[in-house]
Amino acid sequence: MTVIAGKIVDDRILIAADSQVTWGQAKTEGTKLYKIGEALVFGGSGHLRDVNLMRLFLDTHTPASSDERDVLEFYAEYVEWAKRKMSGFEAHSSFLFAFDGKLFEIDSDFDVTYADSTAIGSGWEYARAALHLGHSPSEAVQVACDLTIFCAPPVTEFSIARPQGSATPS
Template sequence: MTVIAGKILEDRIVIAADSQVTWGQAKTEGTKLYKIGENLVFGGSGHLRDVNLMRLFLDTHMPASADERDVLEFYAEYIEWAKRKMSGFEAHSSFLFGFDGKLFEIDSDFDVTYADFAAIGSGWEYARAALHLGHSPQEAVQVACDLTIFCAPPVTEFSITRQTAEGA
C-alpha cells in the first residue's frame, strides 16, 4: 500500500512518497522512492520486488530520453532483464519518473502517461486532488495519509533540477 505524488515546477521536478510498506508496517528508507544521480528520481507502487528490481536495473540502464518510444524501450528492456534475474517474473507495478524535464508514469501494461502532476498507488485519488488544488507533492502525500488507512507517514521527498532539451 502506498502513495507517490509528483509535480513539475518551474525549475525542478519533485516526487514524494509515504512510508507504509504493507498493512500498517512503516519503513522509512529504501522502499518506494529513489534518486538516481542528479538527473532521475523515481517511485514505485505495487510489488516491492518490482521496485527493487527497477532500482537495480537503473544502476546500469537509463532511458535514452523521456520520449515515449525511448521510455517504452527502456521498460521493455527492464522486463527482459527482470525475467533473466527471476524465473517466472511478471510485472505488477506502476512507476512515476522525473527525468529529462518530464514527469511520467509507466504501468505494467506498458501505458506511458505524461503530466504536469501525477499520483500513483492506493492513495492516488487523494494525492492527485491535492495536487490539482495547488499543493506540493509532500502535502499531497500527507493528505492521502490523512484520508486512507493504506498510506502512512513519514513522507519522503526528492527533487531534481528540471532540464529540458533546450536547457531550461
C-alpha cells in the same frame, strides 16, 4: 500500499512518497522512492520485488530520453532483464519517473502517461486532488496519509532540476 505524487514546479520536478510498506507497517528508509544521481528520481507502486528490481536495473540502464518510444524501449528491456533475474517474473507495478525534464508514469501494461502533476498507488485519488488544489507533492502525500489507511507517514521527497528549455507536458 503506497502513494507517490509528483509535480513540475518551475525549474524543478518534485516527487514524494509515503512510507507504509503493507498494512500499517512503516519503514523510514526508502522502499518506494529513489534518487539516481542528480538526473533521475523514480518511485514504485505495487510489488516491492518490482521496485527493487527496477532499482538494480537503474544501476546500469536509463532511458535514452524521456520520449515515449525511448521510455517504452527502456521498460521492455527492464522486463526482459527481470525475467532473466527471476524465472516466472511478471510485472505488476506502476512507476513514476522524473527524468530528462519530464514527469511520467509507466504501468505494467506498457502505458506511458506524461503530466505536470500526478500520483500513483492506493492513495492516488487523494494525492491528485490535493495536487490539483495547489499542494506540493509532500503535502499531497500527507493528505492521502490522513485520508486512507493504505498510506502512512513519514513522507520522503526528492527533487531534480529541469534542464533549461524543457517543454511542459501537453
